[in-house]
Amino acid sequence: MTKQRLYLYDTTLRDGQQTQGVQFSTPEKAQIAEVLDTLGVDYVEGGWPGANPTDSEFFDAKPKMAATFTAFGMTKRAGMSAENDDVLAAVMNAGTPAVCLVGKSHDFHVKTALGITLEENTDNVARSIAYLVAQGREALFDAEHFFDGYKSNPTYALEVIKAAFAAGARWIVLCDTNGGTLPREVYEITKAVIAAGIPGDHLGIHTHNDTENAVANTLASVDAGARQIQGTLNGLGERCGNANLTTLIPTLLLKEPYTSAYEIGVRKEALIGLTRASRLLDDILNRVPMKQAAYVGASAFAHKAGLHASAILKDPTTYEHIEPGVVGNERIIPMSNQAGQSNLRKRLTDAGLSVEKRNPALSAILNRIKEREAVGYSYDTAQASFELLARSELGLAESFFDVERYRVISERRRNARGHLVVESEAVVTVQLPSGAKTTSYYKNEHSDEMSDDGPVNALWQALKRDLGPYQDIVDGVRLVDFKVRITNGGTEAVTRVIIDFEDSEGRRWSTVGVSANIVDASFEALLEALNWKLARDGAIRAG
Ligand SMILES: CC(=O)SCCNC(=O)CCNC(=O)[C@H](O)C(C)(C)COP(=O)(O)OP(=O)(O)OC[C@H]1O[C@@H](n2cnc3c(N)ncnc32)[C@H](O)[C@@H]1OP(=O)(O)O
Numbered sequence: 001m002t003k004q005r006l007y008l009y010d011t012t013l014r015d016g017q018q019t020q021g022v023q024f025s026t027p028e029k030a031q032i033a034e035v036l037d038t039l040g041v042d043y044v045e046g047g048w049p050g051a052n053p054t055d056s057e058f059f060d061a062k063p064k065m066a067a068t069f070t071a072f073g074m075t076k077r078a079g080m081s082a083e084n085d086d087v088l089a090a091v092m093n094a095g096t097p098a099v100c101l102v103g104k105s106h107d108f109h110v111k112t113a114l115g116i117t118l119e120e121n122t123d124n125v126a127r128s129i130a131y132l133v134a135q136g137r138e139a140l141f142d143a144e145h146f147f148d149g150y151k152s153n154p155t156y157a158l159e160v161i162k163a164a165f166a167a168g169a170r171w172i173v174l175c176d177t178n179g180g181t182l183p184r185e186v187y188e189i190t191k192a193v194i195a196a197g198i199p200g201d202h203l204g205i206h207t208h209n210d211t212e213n214a215v216a217n218t219l220a221s222v223d224a225g226a227r228q229i230q231g232t233l234n235g236l237g238e239r240c241g242n243a244n245l246t247t248l249i250p251t252l253l254l255k256e257p258y259t260s261a262y263e264i265g266v267r268k269e270a271l272i273g274l275t276r277a278s279r280l281l282d283d284i285l286n287r288v289p290m291k292q293a294a295y296v297g298a299s300a301f302a303h304k305a306g307l308h309a310s311a312i313l314k315d316p317t318t319y320e321h322i323e324p325g326v327v328g329n330e331r332i333i334p335m336s337n338q339a340g341q342s343n344l345r346k347r348l349t350d351a352g353l354s355v356e357k358r359n360p361a362l363s364a365i366l367n368r369i370k371e372r373e374a375v376g377y378s379y380d381t382a383q384a385s386f387e388l389l390a391r392s393e394l395g396l397a398e399s400f401f402d403v404e405r406y407r408v409i410s411e412r413r414r415n416a417r418g419h420l421v422v423e424s425e426a427v428v429t430v431q432l433p434s435g436a437k438t439t440s441y442y443k444n445e446h447s448d449e450m451s452d453d454g455p456v457n458a459l460w461q462a463l464k465r466d467l468g469p470y471q472d473i474v475d476g477v478r479l480v481d482f483k484v485r486i487t488n489g490g491t492e493a494v495t496r497v498i499i500d501f502e503d504s505e506g507r508r509w510s511t512v513g514v515s516a517n518i519v520d521a522s523f524e525a526l527l528e529a530l531n532w533k534l535a536r537d538g539a540i541r542a543g
Pocket residue numbers: 018048050051052074075076077078087102103104113114144177238
């Protein structure tokens with residue numbers, strides 16, 4: 001069977017930028033465009049030239065790409081020609097090979113939002129598209145609110161898109177602008193459009209995720225015959241987002257009937273870069289990547305339940321729909337109160353601790369984890385704390401130093417110049433293996449603006465300031481993330497702190513601490529981090 005070509009159109013830099021809280025800089029746009037181009041999408045929509053300085057600057061830079069670089073704008077306004085519309089002129093002046101214009105196809109919007117007659121709107125759409133074509137550009141028409149428009153007045157909705165098609169639009173893109181349409185309707189309406197004379201290989205689909213159906217709606221439209229897919233990386237986009245290309249790309253490449261029926265510009269070899277592309281976008285946005293994200297999330301191949309982990313170790317296909325490496329992701333077998341001995345042995349092996357199958361220490365470790373999780377601990381992500389707990393049950397625990405006492409003080413006051421000052425200071429007394437004691441002091445100070453350089457950082461700095469023979473090992477360790485949860489441990493609310501650390505070699509690990517007192521919970525996690533680092537780096541244990 002010859003495969004049909006499906007075209008991918010990315011709008012991360014335009015609709016993605018309509019996400020609340022998202023504002024790309026020009027260099028960030030260039031970085032994202034490069035990622036999309038490397039992946040192999042067919043069209044990269046760069047934004048709306050003339051609408052804001054960043055978009056204009058990005059188009060002025062004329063980024064090089066294999067994809068068709070596309071400018072976005074709106075159809076000409078009533079009462080002026082396409083040539084004389086300054087908003088359209090700015091879009092055309094970007095000089096891109098393709099231009100996508102949004103226009104109305106819902107009678108209600110023509111009357112309410114534009115305040116013009118239905119005939120005037122159809123004429124504006126047709127003249128705008130004809131103008132693009134006359135200027136030698138590939139023309140795309142985003143039929144805004146098409147599905148709602150079709151349900152309200154199918155004759156008019158079809159009249160508008162037929163006018164755009166007749167004027168030379170290469171693609172007519174059916175938009176579920178408000179995101180409220182469900183897959184069955186999308187399928188039926190796409191079919192009806194094809195039956196009305198717009199061929200499927202000229203039809204695109206643009207969906208929003210307001211009912212969590214953007215991906216399903218996209219596939220429904222493809223099933224009905226549409227051949228261009230619009231979407232964004234990580235599903236960014238206005239309100240609840242757009243169709244998620246990070247999900248659609250692997251689905252089209254790896255799942256039937258799409259694998260056999262269609263060809264897309266993204267090659268299977270490029271798919272390995274998908275997880276990296278997704279995380280890069282989060283990095284640019286300063287967002288924590290969504291763990292549950294399909295295909296690319298850190299939990300997408302995490303097997304927590306004991307029954308799952310046991311089977312996974314025998315054959316990963318028992319609980320995995322694809323091999324994680326295909327999308328550049330990886331399998332994780334976390335430890336928790338849902339785990340059995342299979343999870344445990346896998347985690348111990350990963351930590352370099354091999355324990356034979358029926359060793360009683362395995363049950364002891366599992367029981368301890370379950371007991372501690374019942375009082376608020378969580379070993380799911382705190383791999384280093386899990387390892388220390390396991391070492392202790394296996395008789396391999398090492399004691400490097402003892403913290404005799406610590407003291408932390410935070411103060412908020414106005415200084416002599418009337419500026420707000422927030423200070424934290426910590427003192428830690430440590431007993432070293434030689435019997436010597438060291439007392440270290442650290443103070444943070446901040447004026448006017450708050451920062452995360454607070455009491456936990458003061459405690460951390462004081463704790464690792466003078467550790468005698470271990471100083472070289474702990475010097476390069478830094479805190480990279482700090483998460484706090486109030487949780488019900490037993491009958492009382494307690495604070496759980498999870499801290500991520502990194503050493504100078506770029507190795508990362510996480511620890512957990514629990515206490516009714518947030519500073520003490522943090523202290524426990526800090527101490528575990530140092531103990532783990534010393535154990536892993538083979539420090540000589542206290543005598
Ligand atoms: C569904 C979508 O997501 S489409 C993409 C939407 N994206 C954006 O809006 C982001 C970029 N937009 C902008 O920067 C600005 O809105 C601009 C520069 C385009 C226009 O700015 P302004 O001239 O100040 O207009 P404003 O934003 O207030 O309103 C839009 C105007 O465009 C008109 N308009 C809306 N859609 C269309 C259309 N498809 N064709 C022609 N005119 C339209 C509206 O009627 C309104 O005109 P009015 O003020 O006479 O009622």
